[in-house]
Amino acid sequence: MLALSGPASARTPTPIYDSSALLTPQPTSFSQCPQFFARGSPPAAPPAPRRRELCYEAFAVLHDGVSRTPLYVAQRLTRRSIEDADERRADRFFADARLPSGERAELDDYKRSGYSRGHMAPAGDMPTPTAMAQSFSLANMVPQNIQHNGGPWSKIEQDTRQYVLRAKGDVYVITGPVFTESSPTIGRNAVKVPTYLYKLVYDATTQRAWVHWQANREGERVSPPISYQELVKRTGIEFLPKVVPQH
DNA sequence: CGGCGGGCAATG
DNA sequence: CATTGCCCGCCG
Secondary structure, eight states: OOOOOOOOHHTTOOOOOHHHHHHHHHOGGGGOOOOGGGGOOOHHHOOOEEEEEOOOSSSEEEOOOOOEEEEEEEEEHHHHHHHHHHOOOOOOOOOOOTTTGSSOOOOHHHHTEEEEEEESSSSSGGOOOHHHHTTTTTGGGGEEEHHHHIIIIIHHHHHHHHHHHSSSSOEEEEEEEEOOOOOOOEETTTTTSSSEEEEEETTTTTTTTEEEEEETTTOOOOOBBBOHHHHHHHHOOOOOOOOOOOO
């Protein structure tokens, strides 16, 4: 078992799962890693059962036990963190033991599924060996078209890193899957295959945001970004805190 | 073309 | 379970 033994996760107690936990939402554990969210505010998603908040050393995951994937993964990137992102790729994927077995993807689900294990918070962003290892949690993965993952999506990840290298301050990135009624599943645990993937990039210094919205399929090219408001419309999730008018 | 970064699977 | 070789797409 690969220990999630980084400083951040060491401070994160393992959630207790019992019947009452399914009925009454637990207090947010994102409160223990607010640094990954703009102004410390996690996205406002409509409440739903079987959602778990997981903090890691360099990113935070809202996991969905129905799809057995993350719903979104949040990061804060800086020029410094990208300059530090020169770790050797760990390449050791693992099922995340902090999730109940019925809610999580297992390695066998992806094996010979025809889909790759696609990072939401990319391995290439990770600034420390611990963060690199943690990024291979299946709680950070969705079944992704192999060609799209290694091609256009990889390009978007690298473009994002290049942007951050030139940014003046904090850049918040939120990445996640979008499912449709017809979304297929893989493996015995029926891990849902996303129809679309998005990556929201928000530069807190300039207060500019843009969104990469890509179909999870063969032949998909890098599409022109869409607006933040369009992302909210398509997902129903308010990812960024509403700006409080100053006076 | 080679290097790099996203992966995969076979092998002891 | 770690190592190794391989595939693919993108870019300079």
